[in-house]
Amino acid sequence: MRRALPPAALDAALDAALVARYDASGPRTASYPPAPAWGRPFGAADYRAALREASEDDGDVALYVHLPFCPQRCLYCGCPVSVTRRAEKVDAYLHRLEIEVKRVTRELGTARRVTRLHLGGGTPNILTESQLLVLHQFLERHFAVASDAERSLEADPRHVSYTQLQWLYALGFRRLSYGVQDLHPDVQRAIGRVQPAGVVREAVAMARDVGFEGLHLELVYGLPGQTTHSVASTVDEVLAWGPDRVAVFGYAHLPSLRPNQRAFADAALPTAYERLSLFRTAAERLEQAGYQWLGPDHFARPGDPLARAHRDGVLTRSLMGLTSVSAAHELGLGMSAIGDVAGRYVQMEGELPGWAKGLDDGDLPVQRGHVQTDDDRWRRDLVTRLLCRQFVPYAIMGDDPSVFLHRLRPMATDGLVEFGADGLAVTPAGRYFLRNVAMAFDAGAGRGASVEGRYPRTA
Numbered sequence: 423m424r425r426a427l428p429p430a431a432l433d434a435a436l437d438a439a440l441v442a443r444y445d446a447s448g449p450r451t452a453s454y455p456p457a458p459a460w461g462r463p464f465g466a467a468d469y470r471a472a473l474r475e476a477s478e479d480d481g482d483v484a485l486y487v488h489l490p491f492c493p494q495r496c497l498y499c500g501c502p503v504s505v506t507r508r509a510e511k512v513d514a515y516l517h518r519l520e521i522e523v524k525r526v527t528r529e530l531g532t533a534r535r536v537t538r539l540h541l542g543g544g545t546p547n548i549l550t551e552s553q554l555l556v557l558h559q560f561l562e563r564h565f566a567v568a569s570d571a572e573r574s575l576e577a578d579p580r581h582v583s584y585t586q587l588q589w590l591y592a593l594g595f596r597r598l599s600y601g602v603q604d605l606h607p608d609v610q611r612a613i614g615r616v617q618p619a620g621v622v623r624e625a626v627a628m629a630r631d632v633g634f635e636g637l638h639l640e641l642v643y644g645l646p647g648q649t650t651h652s653v654a655s656t657v658d659e660v661l662a663w664g665p666d667r668v669a670v671f672g673y674a675h676l677p678s679l680r681p682n683q684r685a686f687a688d689a690a691l692p693t694a695y696e697r698l699s700l701f702r703t704a705a706e707r708l709e710q711a712g713y714q715w716l717g718p719d720h721f722a723r724p725g726d727p728l729a730r731a732h733r734d735g736v737l738t739r740s741l742m743g744l745t746s747v748s749a750a751h752e753l754g755l756g757m758s759a760i761g762d763v764a765g766r767y768v769q770m771e772g773e774l775p776g777w778a779k780g781l782d783d784g785d786l787p788v789q790r791g792h793v794q795t796d797d798d799r800w801r802r803d804l805v806t807r808l809l810c811r812q813f814v815p816y817a818i819m820g821d822d823p824s825v826f827l828h829r830l831r832p833m834a835t836d837g838l839v840e841f842g843a844d845g846l847a848v849t850p851a852g853r854y855f856l857r858n859v860a861m862a863f864d865a866g867a868g869r870g871a872s873v874e875g876r877y878p879r880t881a
């Protein structure tokens with residue numbers, strides 16, 4: 423673990439002028455290159471070809487299943503969502519999802535071993551128990567889901583019940599991620615999502631009582647009405663519940679892409695310096711409580727597998743987030759889901775009508791994709807190491823590392839990175855600017871912010 427700077431030294435390092443210099447939005451690079459920069463047209467035939475190529479190896483598969491339904495839309499939401507309270511709409515989605523799975527496994531084969539399964543949304547836990555069972559059964563029917571596969575889901579604490587959690591546990595789920603955002607009532611009203619602390623506390627207690635082993639809480643900073651005080655009291659309350667992992671995502675304000683966010687006046691949002699102060703408040707409290715800072719926005723207890731992987735220098739990430747074990751292929755199933763199959767990224771149609779029509783027309787509803795080049799894979803590795811390990815050896819920077827070092831020199835002058843004997847290291851102050859540092863490895867540095875798939879994943 424890297425050393426922490428004393429607060430006074432950090433105060434001096436993180437001054438307003440420095441923050442203003444690095445106040446540039448960039449892609450989240452869940453994929454590299456990020457989805458808006460994907461290249462030539464890519465359709466269902468390309469996806470089928472990728473699946474057939476993947477069928478020729480015996481690599482493990484990770485499954486991401488997108489369940490887009492929410493009873494109402496939170497004003498800050500950046501996720502691909504379909505608002506409904508109608509169970510028959512969810513039934514129809516599950517029916518089509520199985521058709522998508524059949525078409526995928528027709529190419530890939532049905533014996534493929536699955537080592538990781540994640541249900542994201544939307545709000546996966548608004549599915550009824552029988553809907554969850556239907557989903558579970560057809561996934562088990564079409565894939566060889568390993569008995570020790572890691573099964574996780576995102577859940578809204580307002581829709582959790584003890585019976586539901588017992589049901590999920592019986593289906594093999596052991597990791598649960600609750601969307602918390604901020605516990606201050608004024609902030610919750612401003613973002614159109616009121617969930618009193620007592621409701622979340624009870625949901626956490628139920629999950630622990632049922633036996634969930636990995637409890638992950640997601641906070642968001644940069645919301646209207648947030649103050650360092652609201653963030654501090656939220657983190658203190660959350661720490662009292664003892665989560666295994668805490669994510670502190672930055673709110674991405676993209677009203678041209680997410681019309682629900684137009685409810686926020688620009689003036690109501692914190693400035694870049696205020697955003698950094700909010701995140702720093704959360705990060706310092708989490709570290710003081712013994713949580714290990716893993717990457718740009720994730721923290722974990724020292725005994726958590728991700729924290730161990732970070733200490734061992736093997737932490738990595740896939741489209742599904744940080745991980746210590748990556749699968750050979752990642753399948754994204756359902757509306758807007760992104761996959762990474764045989765060296766191709768592929769994204770399903772992002773709106774429910776388009777996704778449903780694609781399936782009803784008899785093919786896979788592919789919206790876009792990208793054939794990864796060697797250069798993409800190399801840069802992705804550089805960015806991943808930077809974000810997950812905060813260290814990049816010179817030896818993997820190609821024939822001429824000076825190209826990158828030249829770009830990074832101003833950041834070294836600003837105290838954000840250090841040029842060590844063997845590689846580039848991020849300083850304690852630089853951890854607050856990780857995405858800026860990562861942009862030095864991006865062939866399209868300077869492209870703006872994007873909503874990529876399902877981030878932030880706060881049900």
Ligand code: SF4
Nearest residue numbers: 492496499544880881
């Ligand atoms: S933030 Fe979560 S619960 Fe709210 S609308 Fe978006 S996906 Fe649904």
